[in-house]
Amino acid sequence: QKEVEQNSGPLSVPEGAIASLNCTYSDRGSQSFFWYRQYSGKSPELIMSIYSNGDKEDGRFTAQLNKASQYVSLLIRDSQPSDSATYLCAVQTGANNLFFGTGTRLTVIP
Amino acid sequence: DAGVIQSPRHEVTEMGQEVTLRCKPISGHNSLFWYRQTMMRGLELLIYFNNNVPIDDSGMPEDRFSAKMPNASFSTLKIQPSEPRDSAVYFCASRKRGSSYEQYFGPGTRLTVT
Numbered sequence: 602q603k604e605v606e607q608n609s610g611p612l613s614v615p616e617g618a619i620a621s622l623n624c625t626y627s628d629r630g631s632q633s634f635f636w637y638r639q640y641s642g643k644s645p646e647l648i649m650s651i652y653s654n655g656d657k658e659d660g661r662f663t664a665q666l667n668k669a670s671q672y673v674s675l676l677i678r679d680s681q682p683s684d685s686a687t688y689l690c691a692v693q694t695g696a697n698n699l700f701f702g703t704g705t706r707l708t709v710i711p
Numbered sequence: 712d713a714g715v716i717q718s719p720r721h722e723v724t725e726m727g728q729e730v731t732l733r734c735k736p737i738s739g740h741n742s743l744f745w746y747r748q749t750m751m752r753g754l755e756l757l758i759y760f761n762n763n764v765p766i767d768d769s770g771m772p773e774d775r776f777s778a779k780m781p782n783a784s785f786s787t788l789k790i791q792p793s794e795p796r797d798s799a800v801y802f803c804a805s806r807k808r809g810s811s812y813e814q815y816f817g818p819g820t821r822l823t824v825t
Contacts, residue, residue: 633811635735635812635813635814637816643818644802644816644817644818644819645754645802645816646816647805647813647814650811650813689754691814693812698744698756698759698767699756699812699814700756701727701753702753703752704753
């Protein structure tokens with residue numbers, strides 16, 4: 602079983618819609634969770650971090666964490682074509698390192 | 712402030728040659744990570760350093776790979792000899808001192824071994 606699993610995608614949503622990206626993790630002791638955005642040919646860019654159960658909002662982005670279900674999600678409201686990218690879920694497992702999911706490719710259709 | 716700096720951005724080399732990738736972490740960050748990204752395997756951690764000391768190199772694929780961090784502002788990842796299957800994008804990331812686990816990535820080095 603992989604440490605971090607994501608919807609393989611690709612996910613396509615129309616402009617203005619809500620995009621929902623999901624991630625599950627295997628280590629129940631994980632404490633820190635991150636979403637990275639990666640445009641084609643570019644490096645991963647940190648867009649959200651969440652450490653406690655519940656929702657965390659930052660502009661059009663909302664991260665949701667449910668440690669009991671070992672589930673973390675990212676909602677993107679009012680999706681824009683510029684949001685088209687691969688979104689990587691990362692989970693801190695162990696003392697120092699992050700495990701990354703394989704990513705979900707999102708396409709926002711104008 | 713400057714982000715993580717990597718060089719070269721692109722490297723094309725022939726099988727059997729030595730390749731050295733370089734990284735300068737963000738000033739004040741005390742942890743440094745080397746990753747490899749391929750379409751097949753995604754983003755894989757190769758090795759990480761805390762305070763210039765290698766902590767976990769279990770992700771280094773073979774003895775052909777080695778990494779050093781001689782000081783807080785510089786690290787190298789060396790492949791000798793290189794093979795075509797080493798072709799990938801290699802990222803360096805750094806993390807600031809403290810309890811946060813947020814990592815910040817450099818632009819990456821795209822390595823092609825022919």
